[in-house]
Amino acid sequence: MTPESPQQRLAWATPTSALYAVSVGAVILAGAAVLSNDNAGRFLIALAALGLAGLAILGFRQRPRLAVVPGPSPRLVIRNLAGPTEYTPNQLVRVRMVGYRRLGRKMPMLEIDVRDQDGAERLLIFGRWDLGTHPEDVFDALLAHGLATLPSP
Secondary structure: OOOOOOOOOOEEOOOHHHHHHHHHHHHHHHHHHHHOOOHHHHHHHHHHHHHHHHHHHHHHHOOOOEEEEOOOOOEEEEEEOOEEEEEOHHHEEEEEEEEEEEOOEEEEEEEEEEEOOOOOEEEEEEOHHHHOOOHHHHHHHHHHOOOOOOOOO
């Protein structure tokens, strides 16, 4: 089996296995909250269980997080809680790779500036958790489909 090239993969999301692991963690924490004898501990454990459950629901609801619709006029589809939103190349103000410092390391992030139908601009930032792969691979796929351009020197 050959590895996927950026041109073959057209949709990216948080890995399903990671979302299932988060869901299992939420169930385990909920069980621990029920079995806890300490009221303050029970509250904190239940709060952590709710947080994990919310993260899992959010991850499953937003699948796929980012997708490319290829063709003569390619479109970028970004999914959030409200549902999918399509952007044409004219609505993409800027697509670039940026490194942010997190936990003492420089983490690559995919930054996309978009212009909505009403003319308002929004900044969307995607990391490895959102995309399920390295953000640079997604950037390469966006380049291949004409949805991003290389920065001028």
